[in-house]
Amino acid sequence: MRITTKSVAALSLLTVVLLWLAGREGAPTGSAAWGRLAGLTGTDLLLLQVLLMARIPWVERAYGQDTLTRWHRWTGVTSFALLLAHVVLALGGRPFVRLWALLAYPSMVLAVAALAALILVVVTSVRWVRRRTSYEAWHLLHLYAYLGVGLAVPHEIALGSDFRHPVARFAGWSVYVVVAGAMLTFRLGVPVWRTLRHQLVVDRVAPEAPGLVSVYLRGRRLEQLPARAGHFFVWRFLDGKGVLRGNPFSLSGPPRREGLRITVKTVGSGSARVAALRPGTLVLIEGAYGRMTAATYRGGPVTMLGCGVGVTPLLALLWDLPYAHGAATLVYRTRYAHDVAFLDELEWLAQHRGVRLVPLVGPRAAPGSWLPLEYADYTGTEALRELAPDITRHDVYVCGPDAWTAAVVRSTRRAGVAPGRLHRERFAW
Numbered sequence: 001m002r003i004t005t006k007s008v009a010a011l012s013l014l015t016v017v018l019l020w021l022a023g024r025e026g027a028p029t030g031s032a033a034w035g036r037l038a039g040l041t042g043t044d045l046l047l048l049q050v051l052l053m054a055r056i057p058w059v060e061r062a063y064g065q066d067t068l069t070r071w072h073r074w075t076g077v078t079s080f081a082l083l084l085a086h087v088v089l090a091l092g093g094r095p096f097v098r099l100w101a102l103l104a105y106p107s108m109v110l111a112v113a114a115l116a117a118l119i120l121v122v123v124t125s126v127r128w129v130r131r132r133t134s135y136e137a138w139h140l141l142h143l144y145a146y147l148g149v150g151l152a153v154p155h156e157i158a159l160g161s162d163f164r165h166p167v168a169r170f171a172g173w174s175v176y177v178v179v180a181g182a183m184l185t186f187r188l189g190v191p192v193w194r195t196l197r198h199q200l201v202v203d204r205v206a207p208e209a210p211g212l213v214s215v216y217l218r219g220r221r222l223e224q225l226p227a228r229a230g231h232f233f234v235w236r237f238l239d240g241k242g243v244l245r246g247n248p249f250s251l252s253g254p255p256r257r258e259g260l261r262i263t264v265k266t267v268g269s270g271s272a273r274v275a276a277l278r279p280g281t282l283v284l285i286e287g288a289y290g291r292m293t294a295a296t297y298r299g300g301p302v303t304m305l306g307c308g309v310g311v312t313p314l315l316a317l318l319w320d321l322p323y324a325h326g327a328a329t330l331v332y333r334t335r336y337a338h339d340v341a342f343l344d345e346l347e348w349l350a351q352h353r354g355v356r357l358v359p360l361v362g363p364r365a366a367p368g369s370w371l372p373l374e375y376a377d378y379t380g381t382e383a384l385r386e387l388a389p390d391i392t393r394h395d396v397y398v399c400g401p402d403a404w405t406a407a408v409v410r411s412t413r414r415a416g417v418a419p420g421r422l423h424r425e426r427f428a429w
Contacts, residue, residue, distance in 0.1 A: 009048055012175075016040045019168060035089030042082030047179045049075040050146070054182040055190075055289065064291035066424065073125075080122050087115065114150075146183070191234075191286040198225055202237070202281040203259060205274070209341040212309060213275045214252060214263045217283060222257050226288055228295070229254040229320035230313045232425070233287030235262065241273055246286060250399075250425070252312035252342075254320045263341070265309040292425045297321050297395055303388045305408050307333040307370070307400030313425055314399055315342055318349055326354030329388055333360040333370065333400065358387055370407040380411030392416045398424040 020037045052059075052072040059068070200219040208214050219225075227233075234246040252263035266272040292313060302323050304314040311332055318328060328349075334340055340359060349355040362372035375383050384391055396417050398408045405424055412422055 012044050012048065013041060016044045031089045035086050038082045038089060039086035042079045042086055045075045045079035045082065047175060049079060050179055051182060054179075055186045055286075056182060057186070060289060061291065065289060076122070076125070080118055083115065083118070150180075187286070191284065194225070195284045198222060198285070200260070200283040200285060202277045202279055202283065204279055205277050207275075208263060209339050211266050212263060212339075212341055213266065214261055215274060215277060216259055216261050218259045222255065222260065225255060227251065227255040227260070228288070228293040229316035230293040230425075231255075231288035231290045232313070233262075233285050233289070236284035236286075237274070237277055238282040238284065239273065239277060246284075247274075248289075250290070250313040251316050253316050263309065263312045290425060292317070292397060292399070292423045294320055294322075296423050298421065299395075301327040301329075301388075301390070301394045302397070303329045303331070303391055303394045304397040305331040305333070305370075305400075306398075307404045308339070310400030310405075310425075311341070312399075314397055315345065317397060318353075318355055323353075326356070328353065329356045329358060331358045331360060331387060333372070333404070335361070335363065337361050368403070368407060370404050370411070380407060381414040384411050384415045392418070392421075395421050395423065398422070 017037070017040075020040055049072055052068050052075065063071075198219040198221055200217045203216040203218045206214050206216065229251060232248050232250040234248050236246045247264075249262040249264055251260060253261040264274045266275050290313075294317070300323075302321060304317065306312075306314045311330075314330060318330065321328070330346070332340060337359075340361070346355070346357050350357060360372045360375070362374060365371045365373050365376040365378075370380055371378060371383055378386065388394055391412070392415065394417070396412050398405055398412070400408070409422065409424060413419075
């Protein structure tokens with residue numbers, strides 16, 4: 001599956017280059033020709049970028065959100081740079097005069113609007129800006145990327161000399177329709193169908209720890225919902241406040257016929273309002289997503305490392321995985337003792353399934369460390385080998401804030417854990 005997907009991406013870029021070469025005869029040369037190539041490859045990567053986030057089920061299962069998100073960012077930055085190069089090279093000398101003349105074409109007006117939308121998305125995706133923007137606001141602004149793609153591609157096909165041949169024009173519009181169809185099907189159609197089919201509503205909201213609440217949901221035919229412990233959904237609560245803004249939350253317990261549970265840290269405006277949800281509130285769902293499920297479990301002992309609210313999918317997995325009695329360890333990192341949640345469930349798992357709980361409580365041992373102060377004399381790798389001496393034989397599951405997760409992953413790799421045994425879920429955007 002991986003080879004096939006990568007081959008499709010490589011083949012699309014090769015096709016674009018061949019299309020450019022075939023259209024060079026009789027077309028402008030020099031900087032204008034290179035501008036055409038930049039526009040073609042930039043548009044191709046723009047469409048690939050959209051497909052990576054189209055939530056196509058078999059692509060999601062093959063790669064997972066972490067990998068797809070990285071590729072999405074890379075193709076986004078590269079496509080934007082190529083499109084800027086296309087604009088500069090195509091306009092050449094006296095760019096404002098030429099641009100004003102080209103605005104007589106309706107598709108050129110669309111292209112200018114597309115570029116403005118893409119600039120907005122790129123600026124708000126810069127890490128410095130992203131850190132100072134709430135997830136809800138960033139997500140809403142990021143939707144302009146689809147507007148940019150929707151306006152840019154028709155311009156390329158309508159005005160581009162490479163699409164003058166009927167076959168090339170048909171192929172260009174076909175690719176555009178396929179990408180648009182994938183988005184409408186998997187990002188809109190499937191979520192709407194599942195929402196109507198399962199009719200989820202809020203059953204109750206319960207506090208778990210300071211700033212941490214669980215939302216219990218009930219619905220119809222939940223045994224037919226394609227969800228497993230470790231999955232996450234994008235949730236939209238119809239409480240009259242920002243219903244278009246979705247928030248990704250993991251299941252904090254295994255999905256059951258009688259209901260689902262998610263647990264939310266009340267930090268941003270979107271997640272904070274979850275604590276005030278009333279019973280009966282309708283819920284729109286998009287998912288299930290993620291690869292950190294029992295499908296990745298190879299059997300044998302398990303070590304799980306969670307930080308803060310990142311423990312929620314790990315808790316669901318502790319209920320779900322078929323490990324032997326006493327073969328699972330949960331390393332639970334919090335800053336304060338009162339932040340430890342789900343003690344009743346963890347005690348039950350310890351008693352009935354032999355789960356070993358290792359709380360790591362307190363301030364960080366050092367900047368960039370995933371360990372508390374009491375482990376200041378240990379490196380991350382040494383701490384892992386102390387906590388699980390035979391960790392190379394374990395399936396290792398990691399979930400928490402992005403920087404913390406990255407530090408743990410580095411330690412597990414240095415400890416010799418094989419890539420196929422390391423499973424992670426990042427809480428970042």
